[in-house]
Amino acid sequence: MATVTPAKAASRIEDEPGSGGRTTQKSPYPYWFLVPGGLIFAVFFLVPSVMAFYFSLTRWTLFDQEFIGFDNYVQFFREPALASGLWHTVVYAGVTSGLKVVLGMALAVLLTGPIIGRGFLRSVAFFPVLVSTIGVGLTFQVLMHPTKGVINQALDLIGVTGPAWLVDPSWALLSVALVDVWQGVGLATVIYMAGILSIPGEYFEAAKVDGAGAWHRFRHVTLPLAKPATISVIILSLIGGLRKFDLIWAMTKGGPGFTSDVMASVVYKQYQAGFYGLSTAGNVVLFLLVIVLVLPLFWFFNRREETR
Template sequence: MKDPGLVMLRKSPYPYWFLIPGGLVFTVFFLVPSVMAFWFSLTRWTLFDQEFIGLDNYVQFFREPALASGLWHTLVYAVVTSGLKVILGMALAVLLTAPILGRGFMRSVAFFPVLVSTIGVGLTFQVLMHPTEGVINQILGWAGITGPAWLVDPDWALLSVAFVDVWQGVGLATVIYMAGILSIPGEYFEAAKVDGASAWHRFRRITLPLAKPATVSVILLSLIGGLRKFDLIWAMTKGGPGFTSDVMASVIYKQYQAGFYGLSTAGNVVLFLLVILIALPLFWFFNRKDDNQ
């Protein structure tokens, strides 16, 4: 016979009360603005009035000449930045979890760019990447290398911003990987050493597979951040030269600047759906692979 006290405890709504504050915050700051954004994307609106026009904003948005290139640039930017953050973050984490001299100081240095203002980083690298007077090309010149016109060359502008994004964000990826590596029991590495496994085999057979949750986190966070990136691109190139570094977020902002508020709202909804359509399948894919294991 079940204890009536245990049955009443299980049916008590008391634990769910703790969900109310989080639910209110989620509703006020995410759910309500999201619903309003969907509504305003169906209207032609200003600060003082609105007119319902159905899907006209979406039709016009997808007819924008800059949209196709902006979408392609967004995908390239997200893939390049997330890929480099995974590779460099893992490499730095392996180095900074090893018994090396000055490890604590190097960890601080690796994470410091994450704390710096993105606009400040963009303006600083705008000066450093000047094609003739920038420090980066001057250093390359001393080594006998002719540096590219980073931010004014159409072939380099988007990649230049992506490299700066990686420099600023790789510290966070490193911290996530460090947490994953340090959570691996040390006995695994000791046993591998006893069996004569080299450093490469220990990394490949132990570190890499057991740090997979960290890899999934870095991929998803970096990819979502890359798809939504705006502030660094705007600070460094404003989408130029021409439209060669325009991404979806900058295209949307330019429409807003031109006074097409409904059109820009529709663009934000499209960007939101794009992020969801890319991030959710990846999340399910990684979880499915874990479940099968």
């Protein structure tokens, strides 16, 4: 038996059967393609993340800093307004994510079926995604005015008294969430449409031959085979809901009071007030919240897919 020297082991040169005696060498060259991406990831993600965690442990300004340990985090969770922002963030993300899944699936089933003007309706469903979020917020701020808004005036015509959407503390956060769903459901619809159209037509034909109606075809064919699209919609909408700021700030600025404040708006307000260390701690809490909620969910869905 031939001995393999360390030099041969390092070079990884081997003879391939049928190659005419030619030798192939595994070159490390392709790994160099990872270096630019790794540097960009380190410079723009890893380094700022580490610095943000450090500055969350300090009381800092642009000119000096003082290490205070976890005092910022203690103060963060002791402040009722700050702690309520954490709860509002979870509620907002849950409501928007759930509605986008349900409405996105319903619209996708409708827009992949044999309906008149299907191409035009698909464009209409996706159009709100293309509109500026700030523009959407300012527009619906006018439309949802308690007395002069078009929405409440339309409800009055059918004998329904509309709520004070953005003024009533019990409605403010939900009102912004509904506008968020209106703007973002188009993206969920496109993802679901891609998932449904990728299902082979033989499955639907076989279900029809077996006598399955529209509901049974949806339940036993469309719903399970479009599961990858459902996972994508849940993860993307949940991350977007947890990080939402621009729409909430444009419509309510966290008001009335603190009833529609979420983590991002709380962090912004603390930064405006000059509490830089406290706002940095809030950013770290938001970052950890996204990881704690999204990563286990992503792992759970992928594990279920692998066990099938």
